[in-house]
Amino acid sequence: MSKSLLIKNGTIVTAIDKYEADIYVSGEKVHTIGKDLTIKADQTIDAKNCYIFPGGIDAHTHMELPFMGTYASDTFETGTLAGLHGGTTTIIDFAIQSKGESFNTTIDKWHKKADGNAVSDYAFHLGVTNLNEETKKEIKDIVEKKGITSFKIFMAYKGALMVDDRQIVSLMNEIKNYGGIVTSHCENGDLIDELVLEARTNKNLSPKYHVLTRPDIAEAEATGRIIDIAYQGGHPVYIVHLTCETALNRVREATKRNQTVCVETCVQYLLLDESVYFLPGFEGSKWVMSPPLRKEKDREALWKGINQGLVHTVATDHCPFCMDQKKMGENDFSKIPNGAPGIEHRMELMYTYGVLENKISLNKFVEVTATNPAKIFGMFPKKGTIAIGSDADLVIFDPKINHTISVKTHHHNCDYSAYEGWKLTGKCKTIILRGSVAIDNGKSLINKGFGQYIKRSAYNKELVEEGKALAKV
Numbered sequence: 343m344s345k346s347l348l349i350k351n352g353t354i355v356t357a358i359d360k361y362e363a364d365i366y367v368s369g370e371k372v373h374t375i376g377k378d379l380t381i382k383a384d385q386t387i388d389a390k391n392c393y394i395f396p397g398g399i400d401a402h403t404h405m406e407l408p409f410m411g412t413y414a415s416d417t418f419e420t421g422t423l424a425g426l427h428g429g430t431t432t433i434i435d436f437a438i439q440s441k442g443e444s445f446n447t448t449i450d451k452w453h454k455k456a457d458g459n460a461v462s463d464y465a466f467h468l469g470v471t472n473l474n475e476e477t478k479k480e481i482k483d484i485v486e487k488k489g490i491t492s493f494k495i496f497m498a499y500k501g502a503l504m505v506d507d508r509q510i511v512s513l514m515n516e517i518k519n520y521g522g523i524v525t526s527h528c529e530n531g532d533l534i535d536e537l538v539l540e541a542r543t544n545k546n547l548s549p550k551y552h553v554l555t556r557p558d559i560a561e562a563e564a565t566g567r568i569i570d571i572a573y574q575g576g577h578p579v580y581i582v583h584l585t586c587e588t589a590l591n592r593v594r595e596a597t598k599r600n601q602t603v604c605v606e607t608c609v610q611y612l613l614l615d616e617s618v619y620f621l622p623g624f625e626g627s628k629w630v631m632s633p634p635l636r637k638e639k640d641r642e643a644l645w646k647g648i649n650q651g652l653v654h655t656v657a658t659d660h661c662p663f664c665m666d667q668k669k670m671g672e673n674d675f676s677k678i679p680n681g682a683p684g685i686e687h688r689m690e691l692m693y694t695y696g697v698l699e700n701k702i703s704l705n706k707f708v709e710v711t712a713t714n715p716a717k718i719f720g721m722f723p724k725k726g727t728i729a730i731g732s733d734a735d736l737v738i739f740d741p742k743i744n745h746t747i748s749v750k751t752h753h754h755n756c757d758y759s760a761y762e763g764w765k766l767t768g769k770c771k772t773i774i775l776r777g778s779v780a781i782d783n784g785k786s787l788i789n790k791g792f793g794q795y796i797k798r799s800a801y802n803k804e805l806v807e808e809g810k811a812l813a814k815v
């Protein structure tokens with residue numbers, strides 16, 4: 343017998359609506375939405391004075407990523423649990439190909455890490471570091487049978503992850519046959535490597551040289567380049583973690599020829615700036631990530647870009663390393679593992695510093711944290727909205743609860759917080775994942791392995807670019 347749940351008196355918020363209604367959940371799905379529902383349920387929750395948001399989707403995470411000689415410190419179990427506490431019910435993690443590996447081996451490796459361990463739902467992008475005639479042949483089944491419909495490339499990290507332009511063209515051409523989309527880390531790797539070499543030669547080795555050797559122009563150049571490559575072939579493209587005005591202007595420029603470019607930024611680029619790299623000693627290493635944090639003008643451009651419809655999603659690029667890992671670069675900034683924790687507080691930070699500070703509306707908040715990632719990455723309307731037939735992934739959000747971010751209370755497996763001491767107004771109080779109460783008042787009620795792998799549909803141009811067709815639930 344499937345269980346049922348009745349959520350009474352909440353204010354439902356989607357990307358386009360805000361209204362008071364009850365939600366009846368049967369099994370894993372939203373069954374009925376209506377006023378004063380009297381249906382009998384196994385469990386009833388009173389959501390009076392609370393918002394009900396669709397479960398958040400973080401489209402950019404790295405759990406247990408092998409990177410720069412170490413591993414990201416959150417496992418699928420710890421990282422997805424942290425995300426769940428903060429209202430993220432689905433992640434899309436990057437399964438990144440190691441040198442010489444087949445794509446299917448990479449995907450198997452990621453399933454081994456995630457299956458039976460993830461607490462929230464999860465999907466994978468495939469990180470392509472070596473496309474050749476053999477790996478190319480794997481793509482059809484990966485899209486059509488394994489439900490991995492997005493492919494990540496890196497335009498930086500030469501010698502480790504970077505691919506050249508020819509491979510990008512070839513990948514785009516191949517995945518077009520099956521409806522995939524390329525997602526890209528845009529920084530000019532060669533330019534950066536020269537700047538890093540120069541800094542090291544001059545014995546400029548402290549964390550601040552991370553930002554000084556990764557200028558915004560390196561990001562803008564690569565952003566413009568991939569946009570042009572996509573345009574030439576008539577391909578969709580998704581820019582991951584866009585950070586700055588100069589890169590955003592390349593996107594803006596593309597709209598003049600009616601090209602749609604999907605753009606992600608991350609919460610840290612909206613809220614933090616480069617001043618942290620200039621803190622004394624090794625403190626700045628906590629925020630060493632690529633691209634780096636930027637300037638105030640860039641933060642402003644990104645907030646505006648969200649409202650202008652140029653920035654579609656807000657993710658985290660959650661890639662935590664503990665301080666003993668960061669210390670691998672104590673004497674050389676270029677050896678500091680790149681990445682920072684963030685998945686747990688994305689939604690609450692966006693609410694406090696976005697919605698409450700009038701940077702974005704409540705509907706926009708839902709759009710960028712849940713609806714757009716679901717649409718772009720082939721999960722809508724199963725995920726990303728509150729509708730009859732959708733998965734009952736729901737966040738009951740109490741806007742009156744104040745709390746403070748701290749390493750002492752967060753759930754990340756990381757010994758510092760990138761937002762230590764930041765005040766939050768509003769809390770993801772009760773989190774429901776596929777009809778089960780997963781978190782209630784800070785208490786976890788589900789076990790590891792509860793999370794399900796989500797097979798995704800092909801990129802739907804009409805849905806994303808023209809707002810036309812609705813995929814089936």
Ligand code: URP
Nearest residue numbers: 527631632659661680681
């Ligand atoms: O610094 C970062 N962003 N680390 C994770 C890898 C990537 O570039 O996304």
Ligand code: ZN
Nearest residue numbers: 527583632633
């Ligand atoms: Zn990246």
Ligand code: ZN
Nearest residue numbers: 402404659661
């Ligand atoms: Zn990343």
